[in-house]
Amino acid sequence: MSMRHASFHIKLTTASYKGHSCYFLHFDSMNDQNMLVSAFPSFKWSTHHKLYYVLKKHKPLHVLFSELRRVGCYVDYSEVISKRTPVQAAVKKVLHLPELALKKAKKLDQFERWMLEKRLSKNTITTYIGVTALFLRYLQLKRATEINALWVQRFNHDYVIQQNYSISYQNQCINGIKKYAEFCEVDFVLDSLERPQKPKKLPIVLTKEEVKSILDATHNTKHKTLLALLYSGGLRIGEALTMQVTDVDSKRGLLFVRSAKGRKDRYTLLSTKILILLRHYYKQYQPKTYLFEGRNGMPYSNSSAREALLKSVQRAGITKPGITLHTLRHSFATHLLENGTDIRYIQELLGHKSPKTTMIYTHVSNDCLKNIKNPLDEL
Structure with a gap:
């Protein structure tokens, strides 16, 4: 049974761990857990909770949901949503994106095969597919018919900046969309789009x-x-x-x-x-x-x-x-x-x-x- 067509059930909960806000993953079975965890390097093991988790700042909920759905997961995130207070909900203006049209979904599959042929890493392909799917759904929402620098800027403002996603995620979005434009042989310049610099942190070193x-x-x-x-x-x-x-x-x-x-x-x-x-x-x-x-x-x-x-x-x-x-x-x-x-x-x-x-x-x-x-x- 391939991962792509497998069926898994995951429940998401949220909690603080080592001072960071995290999503915790509850698997139906140990077999499901072993199969999925090997495909997602961003999942970390918590010895305290005895569960795998992912940092919210590294993987926003919609990105995590999109990635899990692509490998056939049914994701129950009702408990995560219920924990949001009215104040928290008001902080971000939620942009409800439509489901991806069948034609665009097929194009996305072709994009994935193209990246595989280019020998991009598994992690890069998964990330680029996730962010590009969001961009294409945004274009559907706006009834846009072409990919150009203006629509990338609007997506960056309306979806990434307005919802206060991380600098790392913002750069991933732009890189993924640029790669998709290359696949579609669409040429545009993003010089006017300011790319924020990620904070440079020193590595942890053991004696x-x-x-x-x-x-x-x-x-x-x-x-x-x-x-x-x-x-x-x-x-x-x-x-x-x-x-x-x-x-x-x-x-x-x-x-x-x-x-x-x-x-x-x-x-x-x-x-x-x-x-x-x-x-x-x-x-x-x-x-x-x-x-x-x-x-x-x-x-x-x-x-x-x-x-x-x-x-x-x-x-x-x-x-x-x-x-x-x-x-x-x-x-x-x-x-x-x-x-x-x-x-x-x-x-x-x-x-x-x-x-x-x-x-x-x-x-x-x-x-x-x-x-x-x-x-x-x-x-």
Whole structure:
């Protein structure tokens, strides 16, 4: 049964978690949960509530609803709506969009196939389909017959800004519509549309001692090997989960990272310790194709890896907020910098296109900051 034509039932509730307003997802069955969570990286696991959740600021209700409906979900959000007070309801002017016409829905399916052929990532395609569907429904509401810069500006004002959606979501909308215009071979310029800059936040970084305590608290061999590999190679979770057994080059002491972000292959470090751990793991699990396999020989799921990390963090007694699988990659880069590794080599190991991206680690490196003399001490 394909995800696209499956039928799932999800109930949404809302609550505050770690100081953030969230939507919590209640699944009818564990099987439904496992199938869906692997398709939505934005779903996070709450060890306190024992439920998956998504931050409201990252996924407005209509976007979450649209994405879930596209994979065949029946979404019960009555409890979310009932919790809105009259004051809250008055804050936003709700724009009721009509259902997408059949002709436009078929065009949207063609757009999805076109993006697949362009090899855009699954997450990007899902986002672009969601925001473009909203834009097309807005055009139907306004009885507009063409796509142009003026209608994009009006949609941006009437739908995104008036309803106070995030800067990140606003940029996603514009990028998705531009991609759809490219698909439709419609040429227009959006120079007059001001694109707000997203706030630049520094990454969360663990100390070496904290990384060690997390690995020591991970008792499952597969989980320990995966987390250690993410840190020792500075890998993105998607890169680790699609890594094949043959990508481990033990003779050269390197890991081959295939078709990473930007479709670029690269090599990264393979430590002696991780090689010992990998050999022990291989003897126990004997993976066939993918280094970390789940059911039926498919890649291990993102959600299972995320859950394993959160449990280990909890067992290690680390209370630092915002720790994710990507935190291990940030920590790898920061620790290399603190060890004196040239930032150009770190850029290559991480697979960054621009050195500007790698430079962010100079802002979180303790050693770099400690070596700067405070002018007050010289008075």
